[in-house]
Amino acid sequence: MKNIRLIARLDIKGANLIKGVHFEGLRVVGDPQEYAKKYYFQGADELLYIDAVASLYGRSKLAQIVRNTAEDVFVPMTVGGGIRTVEDVHDLLQSGADKVAINTAAVRRPELISEVAKRFGSQCIVLSIEAKQQGPDHWEVYTDCGREKGGLDVSEWARRGVELGAGEILLTSIDKEGTRKGFDLSLTRTVTDVVKIPVIASGGMGNPQDVVNVVHKADADAVAMAYSLHYDRFTIGEIRAAAHEAKIKVRAFEKY
Amino acid sequence: MRNTEVAVINYGIGNLLSVRRGLECCGARVSVTSEPEQILLADRVVLPGVGAFADGMEGLKTSGLDKVVHELVKKGTPLLGICLGMQMLMDESEEFGLSKGLGLIPGRVIPVPVLTSEGNPLKVPHIGWNELVFPEGHYQWGNSLMEGIKPGDAVYFVHSYMALPDNPAHRIADCIYGGNFLAATITRDNVTGCQFHPEKSGEIGLKILSRFLND
Numbered sequence: 001m002k003n004i005r006l007i008a009r010l011d012i013k014g015a016n017l018i019k020g021v022h023f024e025g026l027r028v029v030g031d032p033q034e035y036a037k038k039y040y041f042q043g044a045d046e047l048l049y050i051d052a053v054a055s056l057y058g059r060s061k062l063a064q065i066v067r068n069t070a071e072d073v074f075v076p077m078t079v080g081g082g083i084r085t086v087e088d089v090h091d092l093l094q095s096g097a098d099k100v101a102i103n104t105a106a107v108r109r110p111e112l113i114s115e116v117a118k119r120f121g122s123q124c125i126v127l128s129i130e131a132k133q134q135g136p137d138h139w140e141v142y143t144d145c146g147r148e149k150g151g152l153d154v155s156e157w158a159r160r161g162v163e164l165g166a167g168e169i170l171l172t173s174i175d176k177e178g179t180r181k182g183f184d185l186s187l188t189r190t191v192t193d194v195v196k197i198p199v200i201a202s203g204g205m206g207n208p209q210d211v212v213n214v215v216h217k218a219d220a221d222a223v224a225m226a227y228s229l230h231y232d233r234f235t236i237g238e239i240r241a242a243a244h245e246a247k248i249k250v251r252a253f254e255k256y
Numbered sequence: 257m258r259n260t261e262v263a264v265i266n267y268g269i270g271n272l273l274s275v276r277r278g279l280e281c282c283g284a285r286v287s288v289t290s291e292p293e294q295i296l297l298a299d300r301v302v303l304p305g306v307g308a309f310a311d312g313m314e315g316l317k318t319s320g321l322d323k324v325v326h327e328l329v330k331k332g333t334p335l336l337g338i339c340l341g342m343q344m345l346m347d348e349s350e351e352f353g354l355s356k357g358l359g360l361i362p363g364r365v366i367p368v369p370v371l372t373s374e375g376n377p378l379k380v381p382h383i384g385w386n387e388l389v390f391p392e393g394h395y396q397w398g399n400s401l402m403e404g405i406k407p408g409d410a411v412y413f414v415h416s417y418m419a420l421p422d423n424p425a426h427r428i429a430d431c432i433y434g435g436n437f438l439a440a441t442i443t444r445d446n447v448t449g450c451q452f453h454p455e456k457s458g459e460i461g462l463k464i465l466s467r468f469l470n471d
Contacts, residue, residue: 003385003410040458045385070273072281076412096273098414098456121307123383123414129455165385196379199433251410251457 003235004215004243008039008229009048009202011046012081015061018052019230021178023130029230033068039229040073041234042236042254047077048170048200048224050101054082060193063095070096070173080128080170081145086115093120101170103128104143107157108149110164117121117165126200127166129154131187132174139187146174152200158191167214168198170224176204180227188218200224208234208242210254260469263298264288265325265341267305267315272459275304275338278455282466292324300469301328305340309349309365309417312340313357322358326348329360336401342442342449343419351417361444363421373435381416386431386452388440393424401448401467402429402441411440411450411457411464418451 010032011018017032029035036047047069051062066079079092080101089100106113106127116125130146131154133141141157143149150157158169171191173184183201192199198221201214205225214220228234243250262284264275276286279302287294295301303325305312316322329335337345346357349365357365368380387410388402397403413431418438421427429441431452444448448468454461 005384043458067273071277074274074278074281074455075458076463093271094273094275096271121381123381252387252408253410 002044002221002249004220004248005045005200006043006211006239006243006250007046007048007200007222007224008036008044008236009050009224009226010035011050011052011226012062012065014051015065017230019178019227022174023052023177032065035230036069036073039236043240044075044236045251046075046222047073047210048101049077049079049081051081063091063218066068066092066097078126078170080126084112086119088239089116089120089124090199092186093124099124099126099168101126101129106161107141107143107152113161113164113166117167122165122167125166126163126168126170127158127159127161128170128172129157129191130172130174131184133187137186137190139190146177154187155190155194158195162195162197166175166197168200169195170200173203177202178227179204180206182206183218183223185214185218188220190215192219198222208239211239211243212246212248215243216246224239260284260299262286262300262302262469263296263302264293264302264304265295265321266290267312267319267321268278269305269307269312269315271306272304274455275302278462278465279469282462282469284469290319290321292320293444295321295324296328297471298333301325301333301335302392303335303337303341303344305338305344307340309340309343309351310355312344313355314359316344325358325360329394329415329447332446334468334471335448337447337449338455339415339451339453342451343417345442345447345449346419346421348412349417356432360447361418361419361426361442361449362423363423365417366420368416368418368438369434369436376434378434382433382438385410386413386433388429388431391424391427391430391437391439394428397428400428400443401450401464401471403467404463405460410461411454415451419449
């Protein structure tokens with residue numbers, strides 16, 4: 001079995017690290033680079049940058065933030081928000097990103113997934129799905145950081161994304177996002193049941209047991225964490241220890 | 257050795273920012289360059305790379321950099337190939353038909369097995385953090401690029417093909433994926449290659465880059 005990845009998620013607005021609840025009421029947390037560095041030294045397996053408003057306003061400061069982060073962070077970085085073209089992807093990869101996460105532009109024009117996969121490889125493209133529950137076992141895809149209905153069923157879209165060449169799925173529960181009430185296990189299970197590519201569970205992480213649950217009960221390949229880390233409720237080291245304790249395979253990490 | 261001059265060969269492929277920063281972080285003075293003179297004058301040379309083998313070799317050849325690499329290896333400059341840069345050190349690759357490599361380490365580049373050692377389907381590319389282990393017949397990493405690294409230390413991989421040196425002695429570190437042993441670090445005289453990305457492998461990766469600079 002492969003290592004379960006512990007990913008620090010940094011949502012960005014302009015030049016700031018922000019955090020909201022259900023993607024709303026966004027509050028400034030601080031300087032993203034400082035937090036990125038902190039999580040790198042805590043042993044994050046990857047970093048995930050999402051520009052929360054990029055798809056709304058078009059241009060983004062993300063490339064510069066990524067470039068600055070690459071100065072002293074030496075783990076893989078996935079970057080998303082406002083990516084519309086293969087050229088946008090190229091620019092972010094040149095800035096030090098290893099993968100890109102695409103949501104809105106892929107919903108509007110699914111071929112973008114194939115174009116990116118063909119040019120840079122499937123390992124480079126993460127399909128970002130923002131899901132909101134509509135009824136029992138039914139989740140709808142949202143775009144523009146939880147603001148717009150995408151008109152697609154989540155598991156259908158996940159399956160389609162794989163066909164188009166996505167290498168990974170970032171699955172964010174809008175209902176759980178920022179609540180610290182635990183990951184949406186049934187949503188995650190619904191997607192891990194229909195795709196073979198890795199699924200990153202995101203939204204709702206409140207304590208280390210939530211990580212254990214989403215891996216054991218919903219088969220997540222990776223977890224993204226934001227609130228708990230930003231507000232120092234837990235360190236990545238504590239989460240890693242709890243996962244290890246629960247017999248979940250995680251990367252061996254010790255400080256040199 | 258601080259202020260070691262390192263040339264990172266730029267042949268128009270891939271993201272070189274992280275490689276540059278990783279080396280700088282270890283105290284090197286780095287130039288990302290395609291100038292033969294600059295490459296030949298450097299204390300150390302890094303051959304990076306992502307993408308397809310044939311494209312990489314083509315990129316080197318059109319600018320005459322393949323000859324430059326041979327020249328610097330001949331005069332004893334330590335060379336480190338990373339990912340595709342490591343694969344290009346070999347004689348040839350099976351990726352998209354047979355393509356000729358630099359021939360600095362005898363052997364070929366073959367696909368990562370699509371089955372586990374028990375015959376079950378295995379996901380390729382091999383992506384993510386994986387632990388370094390001793391290949392068969394190796395029991396220590398002293399006096400090599402891996403000096404100071406411990407079996408079980410994890411580094412970051414992204415690849416669909418892998419190097420297979422003819423001489424097992426040229427293979428100094430492996431990783432295990434789906435029960436199969438894949439070459440992670442290979443070496444012959446002043447030529448070394450890493451299949452993983454040291455510049456994306458946290459402090460362990462920086463330690464390896466540091467060792468390369470101080471060798």
